[in-house]
Amino acid sequence: KAGVTQTPRYLIKTRGQQVTLSCSPISGHRSVSWYQQTPGQGLQFLFEYFSETQRNKGNFPGRFSGRQFSNSRSEMNVSTLELGDSALYLCASSLGALLGGYETQYFGPGTRLLVL
Amino acid sequence: GQQLNQSPQSMFIQEGEDVSMNCTSSSIFNTWLWYKQDPGEGPVLLIALYKAGELTSNGRLTAQFGITRKDSFLNISASIPSDVGIYFCAGQSGGGADGLTFGKGTHLIIQP
Numbered sequence: 001k002a003g004v005t006q007t008p009r010y011l012i013k014t015r016g017q018q019v020t021l022s023c024s025p026i027s028g029h030r031s032v033s034w035y036q037q038t039p040g041q042g043l044q045f046l047f048e049y050f051s052e053t054q055r056n057k058g059n060f061p062g063r064f065s066g067r068q069f070s071n072s073r074s075e076m077n078v079s080t081l082e083l084g085d086s087a088l089y090l091c092a093s094s095l096g097a098l099l100g101g102y103e104t105q106y107f108g109p110g111t112r113l114l115v116l
Numbered sequence: 117g118q119q120l121n122q123s124p125q126s127m128f129i130q131e132g133e134d135v136s137m138n139c140t141s142s143s144i145f146n147t148w149l150w151y152k153q154d155p156g157e158g159p160v161l162l163i164a165l166y167k168a169g170e171l172t173s174n175g176r177l178t179a180q181f182g183i184t185r186k187d188s189f190l191n192i193s194a195s196i197p198s199d200v201g202i203y204f205c206a207g208q209s210g211g212g213a214d215g216l217t218f219g220k221g222t223h224l225i226i227q228p
Contacts, residue, residue: 004158033215043159043204045215058215090158102147102166102208105216107158 002027004093004108012114018079021111025072025093031055032074033105034066037088049074050096078113086115122205122219129195130227137203137222138189145207148181148188149216153202162203163190192224200226 005024013019025032034046045058049068068074072093078085089112092105122139129135139148147166151159163174165181165188172179178191188207192199202223206216 035215035218042220043206043216043218045217048215056215092158102149102164104161104164107160109156109158 004091004106006089006091006108006111008111009109010112010114012116013081014116015081015083017081018077019081019113021076021089021091021113023074023076023091023093023108025074025091026106029093029095029106030072031094031096031103032068032072033092033094034074034076035090035092036060037090037110038086043090046076081115083115086113088112120205120207120217120219122222124222125220126223126225128225128227131195131197133195135192135195135199135224136189137205138187139205139207139219140187141207141217142186143209144185145209145217146185147208148179149206149208150177150179150188150190151204151206151218153204153221155201159204195224195226197226197228200224 007022031050033048035043037043047066048056052068063079066076088110090107090110092107094103094105120139120141149164150162153159163172163179168185169183170181176193202221204221205219208214208216
């Protein structure tokens with residue numbers, strides 16, 4: 001079974017530009033979560049999508065947005081990039097239970113974004 | 117927001133030594149998790165803990181969910197070179213859709 005894939009793996013942008021990152025979950029997984037990883041702040045939760053709907057959201061500004069398609073693939077968009085947005089962006093997929101209980105999240109290798 | 121304090125930040129040990137790291141929180145979590153991240157990869161789940169007081173092992177790894185639900189520790193016995201990496205604790209306060217809160221990580225370095 002293929003793991004979580006993320007594209008592109010590396011990206012360089014300049015301040016003010018926007019960027020779109022893509023995540024393909026494990027086949028059969030319906031939930032996709034996004035995380036930002038930086039040396040200073042560590043791993044921080046951005047948002048989670050299930051069945052094309054955002055179910056949960058972390059504490060990030062509105063410049064960070066996402067969406068999920070009917071095949072469960074997800075994209076994350078960052079508009080008006082700032083230097084501080086330089087980070088490793090990780091997505092994780094899980095089966096997507098509708099009721100409580102933790103589900104194992106499988107992480108992709110990440111997209112490393114550098115903002116100049 | 118919720119924060120996890122993970123310690124130590126880094127550990128330099130000899131191969132064969134045992135390792136211990138822990139996480140504490142000011143708030144309660146319903147689930148505690150331990151991940152390992154290798155360079156260029158995403159985190160990989162090592163152990164998941166679901167009940168206060170639970171002690172779970174996975175090979176040479178043992179983790180416990182503190183009875184107050186505000187802390188957890190991870191032990192690695194008889195370390196080997198492939199144990200090198202960054203270990204993260206993570207907590208989840210709600211159900212399946214809640215995002216994880218991560219600690220800042222413990223960087224494990226093993227000297228042969």
